[in-house]
Amino acid sequence: MAAETLLETHKLTKSFQGKTIIDNLNLNIKKGDVYGFLGRNGQGKTTTIRMLTGLIFPDSGEVVINGLNLRGDFKQAISQIGAIVENPVFYDYLSGYENLSLMVNLIPGIGKEKINEVLELVGLTRRAKDKVAAYSLGMKQRLGIANALLNDPQLIILDEPTNGLDPQGMIEIKEMILQLSSKKEITFFISSHLLHEVSQICNRVGILNDGKLLAEGDVSELINDSETHSLEEAFFNITSGGQH
Ligand SMILES: Nc1ncnc2c1ncn2[C@@H]1O[C@H](COP(=O)(O)OP(=O)(O)OP(=O)(O)O)[C@@H](O)[C@H]1O
Numbered sequence: 001m002a003a004e005t006l007l008e009t010h011k012l013t014k015s016f017q018g019k020t021i022i023d024n025l026n027l028n029i030k031k032g033d034v035y036g037f038l039g040r041n042g043q044g045k046t047t048t049i050r051m052l053t054g055l056i057f058p059d060s061g062e063v064v065i066n067g068l069n070l071r072g073d074f075k076q077a078i079s080q081i082g083a084i085v086e087n088p089v090f091y092d093y094l095s096g097y098e099n100l101s102l103m104v105n106l107i108p109g110i111g112k113e114k115i116n117e118v119l120e121l122v123g124l125t126r127r128a129k130d131k132v133a134a135y136s137l138g139m140k141q142r143l144g145i146a147n148a149l150l151n152d153p154q155l156i157i158l159d160e161p162t163n164g165l166d167p168q169g170m171i172e173i174k175e176m177i178l179q180l181s182s183k184k185e186i187t188f189f190i191s192s193h194l195l196h197e198v199s200q201i202c203n204r205v206g207i208l209n210d211g212k213l214l215a216e217g218d219v220s221e222l223i224n225d226s227e228t229h230s231l232e233e234a235f236f237n238i239t240s241g242g243q244h
Helices: 045-052 074-078 096-106 113-121 137-149 167-183 195-201 219-225 231-239
Strands: 005-016 019-025 028-030 034-038 060-065 081-084 155-159 187-192 204-209 212-218
Touching (some): 005 045, 005 187, 019 212, 045 155, 081 137, 096 113, 113 137, 137 167, 167 195, 187 195, 195 231, 204 219, 204 231, 219 231
Parallel strands (some): 081 155, 155 187
Antiparallel strands (some): 005 060, 204 212
16 A cells, blocks of 8 residues: 655745745655655755745645645644754753753643653763753754654654764764654655765655756665666766756
C-alpha cells in the first residue's frame, strides 16, 4: 500500500519585489519519509520552509499538513509540526533543562516530565544541567530539536541542520534523525545543499532550482532515472538540464 501523504503543497508561489522566488511548487512528503529538500544556496529553500511553517504567506497556492489546510485550519495544521527554521536561540545563562522548562510553561497540556523525555531522545541527558553557553553548536541544534519534540509532532522541519557543524556534530545529528525516524516514526523534511549528507539519511528528495521543483522521488529512482551512480551526479544532471 502506498504511504499516506503527510505534507503537500499545491502550486505554491511567492514573489519578492516583482521577482518570482518560488514558482508553482508541488511537494509531496509521505508519512515516514526522511525527505531531503535539495538546492544550491539562494534557490528558495528557506522561503519555502517559511511558507510551510506559516512564517510568511504565499502569494498563491496551498500548504496542506495531514489533510489540514494551513490557510483554513492554521492552528490545527501547525500543531502537527515541530520546526527549526533559523538557528535555535536559547538563553545562554540557563541550562538546557531550564530553557526547555520555559518553553513548556508556554505550551498548554504539557508536563515537566516531557523535558527529560525529549532530552533523552536527543542525547542531552548528561548535559541537561549545564549552561547552554557551554554547549557546542551541535548540542544547541539538538536542544533545538528537543524543543521541537515537546508537542509530539508528526513532522519535523529542519533548515540546513548540519550547517556549520564539525564532522562529529554532523554524525550526531544524522544519527539522531535516523533514530527519531525509526523509533518515534517522525517524518522529517530537511533542507540542504550537502548532497552527500542527504544521501546518507534521506529516502526521498525534491530538487529545487530557481524556485522550481525539477524532480521529486526516491533517491535510488532519481539515480537510476538519470543514469548515474550517486545523488551528486543525479543532482548535477537534473539541475544542468540533463534530464529535463
Ligand atoms: N524577504 C525577502 N525580500 C526580498 N528577497 C528575498 C526575501 N527573502 C528571500 N529573498 C530572496 O529569495 C531568494 C531565495 O532565498 P532563500 O533564502 O529562500 O534561498 P535558499 O535556497 O534557502 O538559500 P540559502 O541556503 O542561501 O539560504 C534569494 O535570492 C533571496 O535574496
